[in-house]
Amino acid sequence: MKSDRSESYLGRHWLWLLGFQTLPIVIAIVVGLMLTGFVRAKQGDSFLVWIAVILALVGLILLFLAKLPLYRKGRLFTFGSKSMPEKSGRVYRIAYALIGLGVVTMMLLLAVLR
Numbered sequence: 001m002k003s004d005r006s007e008s009y010l011g012r013h014w015l016w017l018l019g020f021q022t023l024p025i026v027i028a029i030v031v032g033l034m035l036t037g038f039v040r041a042k043q044g045d046s047f048l049v050w051i052a053v054i055l056a057l058v059g060l061i062l063l064f065l066a067k068l069p070l071y072r073k074g075r076l077f078t079f080g081s082k083s084m085p086e087k088s089g090r091v092y093r094i095a096y097a098l099i100g101l102g103v104v105t106m107m108l109l110l111a112v113l114r
Contacts, residue, residue, distance in 0.1 A: 034105075038112045048109060056102030062095035 037048035066088045070078055081089035 034108075038108070041109055041113060048105065052102045052105035052109065054102075055098050055105065059095045059098030059100075059102060062091050062098065066092035066095055 034048075037045075037051070041048050066081075066084065067078075069085060069088055070076075070083065075083070081092045084092060
């Protein structure tokens with residue numbers, strides 16, 4: 001018998017609804033951890049700085065890996081993910097999200113530590 005993704009235990013509308021119910025909890029946990037990290041950073045702890053640097057570095061590595069098929073074709077300077085395979089396009093967007101999170105965290109740290 002052929003299995004289809006749409007035949008899951010919960011329908012798509014339930015999964016979507018449950019996702020919106022858990023989203024505020026996840027956001028609250030992340031904001032709480034960030035605020036604790038900012039307070040600790042004011043006291044001289046560099047943990048949040050390292051987290052921001054690691055996020056940005058992982059993003060850069062993923063960006064390189066996503067653009068690797070284009071580099072192999074000789075296309076060095078391209079923007080966007082239209083000319084990439086679908087899997088590389090997803091990795092490309094995740095990479096930019098991680099780089100953005102790292103940059104925003106560093107900017108917030110700079111604002112808090114002044």
